[in-house]
Amino acid sequence: MSRPSARSVIKEIATGFEDLDVPRSEEPDDGPIDWPGYRSARDAAEERTGESESVLCGTAMIGDVEAVVIAFEFGFLGGSIGRRTGDRVEAAFARAVASRLPVVSLIATGGSRMQHGMRALSQLQRIARAAAGARSVPQISVLRDPTTGGGWATLGASADVVLALPGAQVGFAGSRVRPAGASAEAYTAEAKLAWGQVDQIVTPAELPSALERWLRLLTSSMEEAAEPPGALGSTDLPDSGWDAVQAARSAERPRAAEYLDAHFDWREELSGDRCGGVDSGVLCGFGWRSGRAIAYAAQCGTATLPAGFRTAARLVRLASRLRIPVLTLVDTPGAANDEAAERAGAGAAIAELFEAVASAAVPITTLVIGEGGSGGALAFAAPGSTWVTPDAYFSVTSPEAAAAILKLPADEVPALADRLRLRPQDLVDLGIARSVVRPADRV
Known part of the structure; x- marks a missing residue:
C-alpha cells in the first residue's frame, strides 16, 4: 500500500514548516543490541525516504495558529520508534512548553523498533513523560494508517483531542501479532470511535480545516464566565x-x-x-x-x-x-x-x-x-x-x-x-x- 510521506502530509495541513534542530545521538552501526543488517536497512530507509529518522518534528502554521508538529514517516522502517525518535519527540514537547505552542501529532507507526530491543521500548516512557510535562498546552493527535503499538498507547491515545482518518488501522496490537481469529474491525478507527476512544473521524480533505478549528478553540483561553443562553421555549412560568x-x-x-x-x-x-x-x-x-x-x-x-x-x-x-x-x-x-x-x-x-x-x-x-x-x-x-x-x-x-x-x-x-x-x-x-x-x- 502506498502511503503519503510525512512531509507531504504536513504540507497538506500547514505552511512554513521548519524542522527542529535536534542533536543526533551517536548510534553503533548495528544499533544498541548489534542487530545484524540493521545499518544497511537504515541506510536503505534514508535513501528511500530522504529522511534521517522515522519522525519529523518542527514548527508550522496551521491556519492562523503556530503549532509544534510531530509527523511519523512510515516509509522509514515502518515509522518505528527508536532512540533518535525519542530524542526528537522529547525536543518537540520541550519546544511546545517553552514557546506555549499546541502540539499536533500525525501518527503512522508500527510501534517500537525491534532492532533496538528494550532501548526502543523504553522510549515510550520518555515520550509519555514529555507529553505529561506539556499538559499546559493543547495536544491533538491524528491517527493515520497504521497507528499501533506504543505510538497509539502514548502520543495517540493520550492526546486531548483524538482525530482519525477513515479506515485507519488503530490498536495496541499490530496485524501480525493479534490473537488468531481476532476481528479486523476491532482494530479500526471506526471501532475506536464507537468505543469512546476517538473523538472524530475526518477525511484527508477535511483534516486541514478540522485542525484549524480545533487549534483556534483550544488556544483561545479566556477565563471570564460564559453567559447562560436565553430561553428558546415557553416564556410562561408554571402555576403548579x-x-x-x-x-x-x-x-x-x-x-x-x-x-x-x-x-x-x-x-x-x-x-x-x-x-x-x-x-x-x-x-x-x-x-x-x-x-x-x-x-x-x-x-x-x-x-x-x-x-x-x-x-x-x-x-x-x-x-x-x-x-x-x-x-x-x-x-x-x-x-x-x-x-x-x-x-x-x-x-x-x-x-x-x-x-x-x-x-x-x-x-x-x-x-x-x-x-x-x-x-x-x-x-x-x-x-x-x-x-x-x-x-x-x-x-x-x-x-x-x-x-x-x-x-x-x-x-x-x-x-x-x-x-x-x-x-x-x-x-x-x-x-x-x-x-x-x-x-x-x-x-
Whole structure:
C-alpha cells in the first residue's frame, strides 16, 4: 500500500514548516543490541525516504495558529520508534512548553523498533513523560494508517483531542501479532470511535480545516464566565409543580442541540469517555461565540449513562487545564440506574464529575433547560452559578419516585410535585438558581 510521506502530509495541513534542530545521538552501526543488517536497512530507509529518522518534528502554521508538529514517516522502517525518535519527540514537547505552542501529532507507526530491543521500548516512557510535562498546552493527535503499538498507547491515545482518518488501522496490537481469529474491525478507527476512544473521524480533505478549528478553540483561553443562553421555549412560568414537570417533559420543548446551535457560531464535539463508553445523550465539546471559545457539556433529555458522566468530567478537566470557561446544560430524568449502569460504575462516574466541577480552575455556568432529575442532574450543575428556563424543573427526586419512596398512591403524584418546590420560581426562591432566563436575557 502506498502511503503519503510525512512531509507531504504536513504540507497538506500547514505552511512554513521548519524542522527542529535536534542533536543526533551517536548510534553503533548495528544499533544498541548489534542487530545484524540493521545499518544497511537504515541506510536503505534514508535513501528511500530522504529522511534521517522515522519522525519529523518542527514548527508550522496551521491556519492562523503556530503549532509544534510531530509527523511519523512510515516509509522509514515502518515509522518505528527508536532512540533518535525519542530524542526528537522529547525536543518537540520541550519546544511546545517553552514557546506555549499546541502540539499536533500525525501518527503512522508500527510501534517500537525491534532492532533496538528494550532501548526502543523504553522510549515510550520518555515520550509519555514529555507529553505529561506539556499538559499546559493543547495536544491533538491524528491517527493515520497504521497507528499501533506504543505510538497509539502514548502520543495517540493520550492526546486531548483524538482525530482519525477513515479506515485507519488503530490498536495496541499490530496485524501480525493479534490473537488468531481476532476481528479486523476491532482494530479500526471506526471501532475506536464507537468505543469512546476517538473523538472524530475526518477525511484527508477535511483534516486541514478540522485542525484549524480545533487549534483556534483550544488556544483561545479566556477565563471570564460564559453567559447562560436565553430561553428558546415557553416564556410562561408554571402555576403548579405538576405543570412544571409536564412542561419539562413535553416533546415540543427545545433540547440541548437546539440550544447549542443557537448559542454558538460553530462548534466541535468530543466523543467518549476513553475507556470504552459513549453516551449519545450527552453532548460535549467546544464552541465559538462572539470571538471566544467556551467548553460545553449538555444533557439531551435521556437518562445519563456512566460514560456520559465520564465524558463530561473529561471535558471539564480539559477546559480547566486550558483555562477555557464551561457551559453545562441540565436535562435528564436522572442517572441511568439499571444493572448495566451499576456494572459500568455509575456511582464512581457521577463522583468523578462532581469532583471535576468542584475542583475546576475556570468558571462554570449552568442552565437547566428541561428535567432536573436528582443527583444525575446535579452533577452537571455549578453551585452558585445556575440559571433555569421557564419550561424546566429541578428536584431532589421525581414526583413518581417520591410517591414510591413514601408508599403513596399514584394519584398523589401531582400534589407531591407541588410539595417538592421544583418550579423555576421555587428554585430561585430557594437560592438554587440565580434567576429564570428569558429569550433576550444575556448575563
